[in-house]
Amino acid sequence: MTLATHDVRWGAGGRMIVDGVTLDVAPNRVLGLIGPNGSGKSSLLRLLCRLRRVASGVVSLDSRDIADLPRHELAKRLAFVEQQATTEVQLTVCDVVRLGRTPHRAAFASWSAEDERAVDAALARVGLSERHDQLWHTLSGGERQRVHIARALAQEPRELILDEPTNHLDIRHQLSILALVRRLRLTCVIALHDLNLASLFCDEIAVLHEGRLVAAGMPASVLTPERIARVFGIAVEIRCDEAGHRHIAYVMDHEPGT
Numbered sequence: 001m002t003l004a005t006h007d008v009r010w011g012a013g014g015r016m017i018v019d020g021v022t023l024d025v026a027p028n029r030v031l032g033l034i035g036p037n038g039s040g041k042s043s044l045l046r047l048l049c050r051l052r053r054v055a056s057g058v059v060s061l062d063s064r065d066i067a068d069l070p071r072h073e074l075a076k077r078l079a080f081v082e083q084q085a086t087t088e089v090q091l092t093v094c095d096v097v098r099l100g101r102t103p104h105r106a107a108f109a110s111w112s113a114e115d116e117r118a119v120d121a122a123l124a125r126v127g128l129s130e131r132h133d134q135l136w137h138t139l140s141g142g143e144r145q146r147v148h149i150a151r152a153l154a155q156e157p158r159e160l161i162l163d164e165p166t167n168h169l170d171i172r173h174q175l176s177i178l179a180l181v182r183r184l185r186l187t188c189v190i191a192l193h194d195l196n197l198a199s200l201f202c203d204e205i206a207v208l209h210e211g212r213l214v215a216a217g218m219p220a221s222v223l224t225p226e227r228i229a230r231v232f233g234i235a236v237e238i239r240c241d242e243a244g245h246r247h248i249a250y251v252m253d254h255e256p257g258t
């Protein structure tokens with residue numbers, strides 16, 4: 001166990017938004033977090049990264065309460081790729097990725113060859129090496145998303161938290177980013193909306209509904225038509241192809257657009 005929550009609660013605006021979530025993230029595995037809009041996915045991810053403090057319960061890293069970890073130590077271990085992260089407009093792509101090296105550098109230390117290698121490797125991994133010097137604000141939405149993933153990789157974390165990292169990406173880049181996340185062999189928690197991508201790329205899936213964890217486990221056991229109907233309010237059929245891959249097909253009771 002590296003990252004875990006025990007009975008974590010957090011509320012805002014007079015209501016409970018994350019309501020008693022207990023979850024273990026297996027080391028070096030990808031946990032997909034799914035749930036309808038507003039079910040508390042981003043809020044839970046922010047609690048995992050200590051960007052918000054729990055109202056009650058514990059988030060732990062290697063069995064230590066993250067509330068007790070020095071900020072610097074937490075930043076070396078855990079990287080977060082936020083949904084629609086913004087960045088100062090006058091920075092170049094490599095400036096943004098270099099920010100990922102901050103936790104590894106002592107105050108006033110000069111930029112090292114190791115830092116530069118980590119930045120170059122991170123940009124290469126997301127396929128943006130040739131954009132090294134481009135101004136960040138001139139990138140497309142999908143390219144910005146990949147730069148933020150590179151920034152997180154430059155941090156060389158052991159735990160990687162991603163909030164809908166496939167937003168803005170075309171289908172090829174959605175597949176390549178999720179394949180990359182799998183290849184990294186880090187402990188990953190990743191909020192996703194696409195149930196088929198979650199099923200294909202995640203080792204385990206956790207389902208949030210109205211702030212509560214309603215299921216967690218292997219994709220095939222969690223993503224059943226009954227549960228999808230209950231949580232998302234839609235009808236689906238599960239089809240298996242010849243290779244044994246499951247495909248979740250949406251059942252329309254009328255033709256789209258009619």
Ligand SMILES: Nc1ncnc2c1ncn2[C@@H]1O[C@H](COP(=O)(O)OP(=O)(O)OP(=O)(O)O)[C@@H](O)[C@H]1O
Nearest residue numbers: 012013017035036037038039040041042043044191
């Ligand atoms: N600081 C806050 N104050 C008041 N309400 C908040 C705050 N943060 C989140 N919420 C509410 O909590 C609920 C859960 O939000 P959250 O962003 O965690 O959901 P989500 O599952 O990530 O949704 P989505 O799929 O739409 O991104 C929403 O109804 C949101 O409006």
